[in-house]
Amino acid sequence: MGLLWSMRPVPGSREGLRLRKLNVCIPQLVNISVYSGHVGVGFREQDPLASVLTERWYMAPGVRRIDIKEKGVRGTLFIPHGPGPFPGLLDMWGGGGGLLEYRAALLASHGYASMALEYFNPAEVNTAELELNYFETAFNIVRDHPQVMSDRVGLFGLSLGSIVSISLAAWSSVVKPRCCVCISGNHTHARGGTIGDVFNEFITNVHKVRMDENNYEIWRGMGLPIPDDISQKVDVGKINCPILLVNGDDDQNWPTVESAEDMAQMMRAAGNEHLLTRLEYPDAGHLIEPPYSPHFRATKFLKDGQKVILLWGGTTKPHSDAQEDSWKKILAFLQQNMYSSSGPRAKL
Amino acid sequence: MSMKPLCVKLSVQPSRGLVDEKFTILVQNLLPGFQLTIHALHQCEDGHSWEAFAHYTADATGTVNVSEDPSLDGTYSGVEQMGLLWSLRPVPGSKYGLRMRKMNVQTPMVVTISVYQGHRTEGFLDQVLLASVMVERWYMAPGVQRVPITDGKLTATLFLPSGPGPFPGLLDLWGGGGKLVEYRAALLASHGIASMALDYLTPQITKETGKMVDNDYFETAYRVLEQHPQILGSRIAMLGLSFGSTVTLRMAVYSQVVKLSCAVCISGSHVQPIGGGLEQILASFSKHAYKTRLDENNQVIWRDLMLPIPTDPSLKVDMGRLQCPLLLVVGEDDQNWPTHESAMDVKEMMDQAGNSHLLTVLSYKNAGHLIEPPFMPFARASTFKTITNPPTKVMVLWGGELVAHSRAQEDAWRKTLVFLRENLYGGMKHGASFSNL
Numbered sequence: 179m180g181l182l183w184s185m186r187p188v189p190g191s192r193e194g195l196r197l198r199k200l201n202v203c204i205p206q207l208v209n210i211s212v213y214s215g216h217v218g219v220g221f222r223e224q225d226p227l228a229s230v231l232t233e234r235w236y237m238a239p240g241v242r243r244i245d246i247k248e249k250g251v252r253g254t255l256f257i258p259h260g261p262g263p264f265p266g267l268l269d270m271w272g273g274g275g276g277l278l279e280y281r282a283a284l285l286a287s288h289g290y291a292s293m294a295l296e297y298f299n300p301a302e303v304n305t306a307e308l309e310l311n312y313f314e315t316a317f318n319i320v321r322d323h324p325q326v327m328s329d330r331v332g333l334f335g336l337s338l339g340s341i342v343s344i345s346l347a348a349w350s351s352v353v354k355p356r357c358c359v360c361i362s363g364n365h366t367h368a369r370g371g372t373i374g375d376v377f378n379e380f381i382t383n384v385h386k387v388r389m390d391e392n393n394y395e396i397w398r399g400m401g402l403p404i405p406d407d408i409s410q411k412v413d414v415g416k417i418n419c420p421i422l423l424v425n426g427d428d429d430q431n432w433p434t435v436e437s438a439e440d441m442a443q444m445m446r447a448a449g450n451e452h453l454l455t456r457l458e459y460p461d462a463g464h465l466i467e468p469p470y471s472p473h474f475r476a477t478k479f480l481k482d483g484q485k486v487i488l489l490w491g492g493t494t495k496p497h498s499d500a501q502e503d504s505w506k507k508i509l510a511f512l513q514q515n516m517y518s519s520s521g522p523r524a525k526l
Numbered sequence: 527m528s529m530k531p532l533c534v535k536l537s538v539q540p541s542r543g544l545v546d547e548k549f550t551i552l553v554q555n556l557l558p559g560f561q562l563t564i565h566a567l568h569q570c571e572d573g574h575s576w577e578a579f580a581h582y583t584a585d586a587t588g589t590v591n592v593s594e595d596p597s598l599d600g601t602y603s604g605v606e607q608m609g610l611l612w613s614l615r616p617v618p619g620s621k622y623g624l625r626m627r628k629m630n631v632q633t634p635m636v637v638t639i640s641v642y643q644g645h646r647t648e649g650f651l652d653q654v655l656l657a658s659v660m661v662e663r664w665y666m667a668p669g670v671q672r673v674p675i676t677d678g679k680l681t682a683t684l685f686l687p688s689g690p691g692p693f694p695g696l697l698d699l700w701g702g703g704g705k706l707v708e709y710r711a712a713l714l715a716s717h718g719i720a721s722m723a724l725d726y727l728t729p730q731i732t733k734e735t736g737k738m739v740d741n742d743y744f745e746t747a748y749r750v751l752e753q754h755p756q757i758l759g760s761r762i763a764m765l766g767l768s769f770g771s772t773v774t775l776r777m778a779v780y781s782q783v784v785k786l787s788c789a790v791c792i793s794g795s796h797v798q799p800i801g802g803g804l805e806q807i808l809a810s811f812s813k814h815a816y817k818t819r820l821d822e823n824n825q826v827i828w829r830d831l832m833l834p835i836p837t838d839p840s841l842k843v844d845m846g847r848l849q850c851p852l853l854l855v856v857g858e859d860d861q862n863w864p865t866h867e868s869a870m871d872v873k874e875m876m877d878q879a880g881n882s883h884l885l886t887v888l889s890y891k892n893a894g895h896l897i898e899p900p901f902m903p904f905a906r907a908s909t910f911k912t913i914t915n916p917p918t919k920v921m922v923l924w925g926g927e928l929v930a931h932s933r934a935q936e937d938a939w940r941k942t943l944v945f946l947r948e949n950l951y952g953g954m955k956h957g958a959s960f961s962n963l
Contacts (some may be wrong), residue, residue: 211689230688233668238660239661327533518555
């Protein structure tokens with residue numbers, strides 16, 4: 179699948195681009211062509227010997243897309259084809275904001291009624307007023323949907339979305355997730371406050387931001403050291419559902435592996451470590467996405483209304499392997515915990 | 527086990543594919559030993575519903591894999607990866623004599639695959655459904671272009687493969703029912719061959735003038751392909767089924783204009799009066815119409831009209847003069863044309879003339895007349911509207927038995943694609959016979 183995951187912007191493109199499908203109702207079109215000889219440049223100036231168009235879909239046939247705007251919650255719900263009811267998922271992306279539907283669409287194509295949640299506008303993360311109850315309300319919208327099995331709703335997050343998931347799993351008395359998938363997340367923030375507060379709390383350590391040789395921002399220092407003081411962290415000892423942590427050890431945006439290690443210690447001490455599964459991938463970065471998506475080592479990010487380039491980390495081949503392997507394991511974890519007839523099982 | 531498992535997981539991969547691609551159906555999260563029925567439902571363009579079903583028992587891991595596990599009973603039995611498609615049949619209560627043919631190739635054939643509890647044989651719409659997925663089956667691959675052709679007074683559609691080209695070309699002819707039938711040409715283009723579906727019995731020009739087309743019409747179609755900027759003029763084939771084979775052989779041997787790289791004749795015959803046009807051929811059929819027989823269900827058997835295979839050379843194509851590779855595909859239970867006997871006579875003629883190295887014959891036991899692309903439902907008989915004026919509707923017996931015919935379709939299509947690829951894409955060496963197929 180190298181022709182997909184190794185794609186990069188063509189020479190001459192702007193810096194810091196990131197490829198993300200916004201309209202999931204139509205496929206991603208990829209032209210696969212054959213050229214004579216061993217060619218490295220100038221593809222558009224030559225005629226290929228042959229060429230085929232392929233379609234890559236996020237939505238399987240029959241998956242339904244439903245706009246959600248209720249009780250102040252904004253999102254898109256994807257329901258698999260069939261009679262249902264289905265296990266459900268609340269799907270949350272990270273600090274870039276906006277509404278990204280593609281992973282929820284793909285999860286629905288695998289049998290999970292999934293809602294992609296919008297929880298702040300791009301570039302407004304530090305002013306986002308939302309408290310935990312916004313997410314509780316969103317979770318319940320999924321749970322209460324007639325085609326969702328109310329006792330089988332899980333949380334799926336990346337980056338800030340994982341932080342939200344971990345917080346809900348530990349602290350919410352309203353939300354009882356059946357399981358959680360947390361990619362590139364962490365537990366190092368204090369209880370209470372809004373999403374904006376969480377974000378700003380990180381940014382109090384802004385002096386710890388480093389720049390690499392290209393002036394890309396490395397934020398991982400802001401999360402270190404992991405505090406010893408338990409009041410500065412999510413009390414993960416209170417989590418009582420299976421939780422899967424997926425991290426890359428070359429994550430330059432946040433010290434996610436260190437955080438996962440600390441979470442494991444806290445859960446060991448609390449006696450609930452059997453619920454924890456950790457996947458860690460050498461030389462993978464922060465943005466661990468569904469498989470075959472190109473790897474983005476650094477991309478543009480809006481910070482305080484300013485465009486900066488953040489270093490996410492990772493090297494293309496190991497990062498792509500991580501995406502492929504983690505997705506398989508995520509789907510197996512979800513199937514075991516959300517579909518299985520027996521009770522939830524923690525370890526893969 | 528009669529307990530309903532909590533959450534059955536059904537997947538069909540790929541959920542979107544070409545009609546000749548295989549898929550894998552997996553049912554998981556069942557209780558071990560659980561009895562289930564897998565059901566396929568398709569509503570075709572003319573509104574009729576088709577269904578297939580099979581009975582399975584989950585293994586010790588609570589899984590059923592249609593590619594590996596046997597169906598115990600249903601519209602097919604045994605291990606049949608694609609049985610849910612080729613065993614599709616009209617739902618109970620349907621009109622008799624239906625035949626499934628996709629006329630709009632720009633939309634997919636949509637099939638709903640469902641899982642029901644227990645071993646059911648009927649009343650599916652009233653049962654509790656455990657899980658269901660939708661599958662799209664396409665005749666046109668992404669990037670294939672559909673180009674209506676009206677130049678030279680043709681009624682035709684050209685399908686160009688994805689990519690810059692140039693591509694080999696192919697003229698695709700169906701049989702005595704007429705109409706512009708595009709699906710096989712669309713599928714061939716999806717495999718890299720620029721293919722033109724040609725209506726030659728009921729084209730616009732015949733509707734307007736009342737006259738049948740003559741040899742010029744086919745030569746014009748050939749020229750359109752030959753001169754097309756994205757088609758390699760030196761690599762053009764013809765593929766015909768039934769009456770389309772009649773035309774193909776006539777052009778291949780006698781036309782001064784049509785120079786084929788190869789020809790494929792499915793369920794056809796070389797028996798035809800030489801000289802003259804299509805009217806003469808149809809007239810010769812009518813002359814022998816008294817040989818029509820009826821089976822025990824009053825279905826029409828027309829195979830005897832061309833028997834016995836004539837010895838008079840003016841009554842059949844001189845196959846000894848053929849100069850390009852020829853693939854003949856015939857079903858030995860063909861009740862519509864004596865295709866097997868014709869194939870044997872063709873072989874004898876070519877053996878005697880010394881050009882039988884060009885000939886490959888695929889002859890399938892218990893297959894009937896309508897040998898189509900794979901996984902399409904089988905019709906042993908169906909209503910046939912003649913192109914006479916006025917037209918008449920008869921119930922024609924095509925022949926064949928479900929399983930053997932479906933296997934024949936799959937095998938013949940695979941070998942047809944190999945044959946076409948070798949002769950159209952391969953090196954310039956002609957004349958290899960395909961004993962290794």
